[in-house]
Every structure is written in structure tokens, then in C-alpha cells.
Amino acid sequence: MTAEDVDRLSTEADRHGHGLLVLVLAYCGCRWSEAIALRVRDMNFTRARLTVSDTEVQLGSKHYSGTTKGKTVR
Incomplete structure (x- = not known):
């Protein structure tokens, strides 16, 4: 996905309160299970x-x- 694609997806997801989650998944390299465990x-x-x-x-x-999968904090 291009940065523009991610931006459009994030904007759409933000209508449901999930825009930041899309950005974290796209740019931070987290697995789904790691992203939903963030506090x-x-x-x-x-x-x-x-x-x-x-x-x-x-x-x-x-x-x-x-x-985490590798049992390491990153």
C-alpha cells in the first residue's frame, strides 16, 4: 500500500474509531495480537x-x- 492508500484507509476507519489502529499496523510493524495488547x-x-x-x-x-512471539520487548 502507498502512504496515500494508508491515509485513505485510516480516514475511513476513523469513522468507526479505528484510524489510529490502522496507522499503528501500517507503520509500526506490529502483529495484530501485539497491536491490540498495547496500553x-x-x-x-x-x-x-x-x-x-x-x-x-x-x-x-x-x-x-x-x-511476544520472540519473548523480547521491543
Whole structure:
């Protein structure tokens, strides 16, 4: 996808409150399970950084948290 494609998709997704998620997935290299596990504590707005340390998966109606695939914080 081009940057313009991502921008259009993000704008459309923002109508449903998911525009930022589209940008994180497109530009930060997170897996889906890592992106949905992000919390405010993982965001450093001063340094414009995200810390990826957890994953979140859904099996049936239950949610489970765990470490990243490589078990490393990045």
C-alpha cells in the first residue's frame, strides 16, 4: 500500500474509531495480537515511541495475554 492508500484507509476507519489502529499496523510493524495488547503505558509521546511487550489473543469468548512471539520487548 502507498502512504496515500494508508491515509485513505485510516480516514475511513476513523469513522468507526479505528484510524489510529490502522496507522499503528501500517507503520509500526506490529502483529495484530501485539497491536491490540498495547496500553497507554506502552506509549511514550515525548519520544514518539511504542513499547511492544505483550500479546493478546481471543479463543472463543475468552481473552488471553502473553509475551511476544520472540519473548523480547521491543
